[in-house]
Amino acid sequence: MTTRSEFGTWAEYYVAQYLESKGYTVIEKNYRKKWGEIDIIAQKEGILIFVEVKANKKEIPGFEPENRINPEKLRRLNRAIQTYIVSKKYPDDQKQQIDVISLTLDRDRGVAKIKHFKNIEV
Numbered sequence: 001m002t003t004r005s006e007f008g009t010w011a012e013y014y015v016a017q018y019l020e021s022k023g024y025t026v027i028e029k030n031y032r033k034k035w036g037e038i039d040i041i042a043q044k045e046g047i048l049i050f051v052e053v054k055a056n057k058k059e060i061p062g063f064e065p066e067n068r069i070n071p072e073k074l075r076r077l078n079r080a081i082q083t084y085i086v087s088k089k090y091p092d093d094q095k096q097q098i099d100v101i102s103l104t105l106d107r108d109r110g111v112a113k114i115k116h117f118k119n120i121e122v
Helices: 004-021 071-087
Strands: 025-033 036-044 047-056 096-106 111-117
Touching: 004 025, 004 036, 004 047, 004 096, 004 111, 025 071, 036 071, 047 071, 071 096
Parallel strands: 047 096
Antiparallel strands: 025 036, 036 047, 096 111
């Protein structure tokens, strides 16, 4: 993994595998519109889950990946979510939530640390 883009793609793949191992069904990845992107769209127990993936190549205290979620990012994500729901013709009362999953590589131990923040407030 040399470029930022390659690392991001790998992180999203890794997170999708993590979600599936936890009983989620991944519906779609990288839903993009000019005004926003959804990294992973999954479903579990009838709830549509829109997942924002943040990743770091190494652990840096105080610079955890989840700290890069800001109000502008959430606004753009929410706009993409609304477009997705309408374009896929989901009912108005479709249960949904936004999750943030942060991934940090620990190269010394050869593992990726995952933190899953469920149903964050927008």
